[in-house]
Amino acid sequence: MIKQETVDKILDTARIEEVVGNFMELKKRGTSLIGLCPFHNEKTPSFNVSVNKGIYKCFGCGAGGDAVRFVMEHEKYSYPEALKYLAQKYHIEVVETERTPEQLAAQDKRESLFIVTNWAGKFFRETLWDTEEGRTIGLNYFKERGYREDIIQKFELGYSPEGWAALYDQAKIAGYKDEFLETTGLVIRRSADQEGAYDRFRGRVMFPIHNLTGRILGFGGRTLKTDKKTPKYVNSPESEVYHKSDVLYGLFFAKKAILDADHCYLVEGYADVLSMHQAGVENVVSSSGTSLTSGQIRLVSRYTKNVTILYDGDEAGIKASLRGTDMLLEEGLNVKVLLFPDGNDPDSYVQRFGSTAFKQYIAEHQQDFIFYKTHVLLRGAGNDPVKRAEIIHDVVESIALIPDAIKASVFVRECSTLLDIEERILIAELNKIRIGNARKSGRKPDTLPAQPTAIDPPAEAGVEDKNSGMSSDVLQEREIVRILLHYGSTAAAWEANSEIPIAPLLLSGLSDLSFDDPACLLVINVFKEYIARNELPDERVFVAHQDRRIADLAVDLLSSKYSLSPNWNDEKRKIYVPHESERLEDLVYGAIYRIKKRKVEQQMVRIREEMKTEKDETDMELMLANYQKLKDVSKIIAEKLGTIVIK
CATH class of the missing domain: 3.40.1360.10 (Dna Topoisomerase Vi A Subunit; Chain: A, domain 2)
Incomplete structure (x- = not known):
């Protein structure tokens, strides 16, 4: 196991924007970075990286977490593997405690496949540079093709010996199991009546295929023979680490x-x-x-x-x-x-x-694909009207695939000239294709001319959408947790003792209430454990928590889909929009009173239901008295909230 001090150092050092930026393009938008989500197919960026909070959140598919979670999800690493990847990236020495035999026996199969493929890559490189056969055949081939030595070394090119089992024999000496050698496709098992295996890539120059972090996933091997019966290229088969597509x-x-x-x-x-x-x-x-x-x-x-x-x-x-x-x-x-x-x-x-x-x-x-396609197809059509009609349909089918309506309109206009056909006819054909495609996929068609679409107004911080599917109780509980995560360690400046942090103040105000949402309760309990030790947890405690319920909730509540444009606070135009951090007293007490009012109203509903079936007069009187007390409490809370109760 990796020592906690090392884990803490990795988490302190890793920069979310650098880690995510290694795998995808990020562009600045407001106070955050955005990009196309790597975890689901999308055309409009909904993947958000908050540099200040050190987290990412996709508002399309819901994926979220910190730098470690991103590496785990993107590279399909285990938690220790992701930590080791980040440690290597930031040149941090990984200090591990001794692992038990059980832990060693449970070594991840995927990691074993990586170990085998990377060992094979080293074997092919050493064969190319350090053996007579490799230099004479493999290295000479690369140099004859005009490749410099620095390019050969950069791409880790190699050579697989001509012998039937050169790699297999060395792998067995090195202690690698047949299971992993076969799964990665480095060797092929002999027939049932023969023992052992033989090399898949024998007598070929080798092109290692790397993943985004530089680890070898598989290989492409090119034969140097002229025999037409021998396939020119042989590639690694699909495996748990190599998916060609x-x-x-x-x-x-x-x-x-x-x-x-x-x-x-x-x-x-x-x-x-x-x-x-x-x-x-x-x-x-x-x-x-x-x-x-x-x-x-x-x-x-x-x-x-x-x-x-x-x-x-x-x-x-x-x-x-x-x-x-x-x-x-x-x-x-x-x-x-x-x-x-x-x-x-x-x-x-x-x-x-x-x-x-x-x-x-x-x-x-180089030229635009649509125009190039139009020219290529027209050259083969001549003056044949049937062929030209087919080409027009083919070109418009391509334009219909372009999701950007403005870009599609530009191509329609230009192609109407190239194809010598009216623009309105092309638009009509394009719309017909889009409607047909939409019907097949069960979605609403996007036709030209593009119609303006309504933009949803920004949601208030901490308020869930009506379509969230969550009950009001859960939403209110999550608002409490959101305040704790954002402002738990902030001093309650409005209190007589202004050094009191908001977290203990807020939780003491809710000490008589229970939380129904399991994830909220877990976060509340973590806060209580820290407060009992006169400490306060920071955001990272929750974002990097091993319990995914806690981590996912923290990322959700720390992320904001919308941010206020800096142009709104404009001294010249006398525009100023206050941030919620400037009204923390109202935010905290408002949250306390709202959830208490909700809980009181739930008790009142329960008593009314019980009164419908109660037969005993004494019990009925007690229920009425209790109901009246709750009603009085509800009225007091409503007054605190500044609301008016009609009933």
Whole structure:
């Protein structure tokens, strides 16, 4: 186990904006940072990072927590694994207490798979650089392709020996289990009547595939043989750590450059990524020769909304891939394309013309995907009216996928000229397609011209929406907890003894009440435990709490979907909107009186129900007397709240 002092140091050092920013693009909005949530598919940012509070919260799917929770959820790490990741990031030495045999035996399987793949990566690298076979065959191949040694080392390229079980034999000597070697696809079990296993990647140059933190997930292996029966590439199979549809080759090395440039180049193969890095263009990733998936597109959209797809010169292949490219538009990305001439791809063009010419060609020849698609399809249609009608429909289908109404309108206007057809006809066709798509998905169609949509007014702090599905009792209890989390350690300046913090004052005012919501009660109990020791817990105690009920509630109540624009407090216009922290006395006593009034009214309702069936006159008189007392109390509380009771 990791010592508590080390855990505290990690939590103190980790910066939420830096941790989250390693995995996705964040933009400043008011006092917070926002981005597209990595935990669910969305086109409008609802993922909020509060730097001051050290937490994140998605107001779309509800995900939230601190830096440790983000790493756990994003990378599917256990709590200790997430702490170790952050410790490594911030160069903190991890001090662990000795683990029991039971704990060692329960080592996480996923971590074991990572250990095996990363060991294999080291084995392939050492074989490439340190063995005669590796240098003669593997290293010579890379150098013949024009790759510098620094690029070979940067991407941790390697070589798998020709022998049937070179890796397997070394893995067994190192103590790795067959179970993990087989699951990661490094080896293949022999037939039932034979013992042992053989290497999957024998005789191939190796391209390790990294996750966003740099750990190796799997491999792509390229054969150097010319035998047509031998597949050119062999890839790691799907496993608990490697899901091909959710991985982009080179993203670990490209993410900073993508953020800096606010642009991503998308290529087909490993070699294209290597050549572009060598040419000084580092904001590039590869789909590894497969059709784009929604998972891969969402990965890109975390870092930028601007994508350029680099095609080779095969127009037939380009036409076949146009449909898949439409997925980028549907995700709200700005898509450009670039066609290399004379059958070149990014790799061959760099090798042939050099870095400077390559960068210049990219800058001068990329164009919007919609216009490019229109030109490509029109070239094949000639003057055939039927084919032109099909092209018009195909192009409008692509525009219909664009969620931004203004952008879609611009493309409609431009394409009406390219296609030589009236704009109103294109709009009518687009609306028909959108209505059809909406019916299939059961949602409301978004047609052109775009209609203005009503904007929901900001909610008052601490007040839940009517659609929250929570009872008034729970909402009031959560308001108490919200005040404790935000202002519990703040001094009650209005009291005679102004050094008294709000937390003990508030809880003493509610000592005669019980809390019904389990999560609220857990937080209240933590406060009571600290107060009993003459201490007060800070926000981190709750946000980083191991009980997810406490942590989730804390994140929910510490997060705010809305923030007041700084333009509202304007000396020139004499506009000033006070913050709730400036009226803490009213906030605290208002919360106490409201929840007490609610509890009293509940007791009154219960007594009225009991009186309906009560037969005994003496008991009835006692009930009436008790009811009158409660009514008097309710009236006093109502007066305190400044309300008028009609009854």
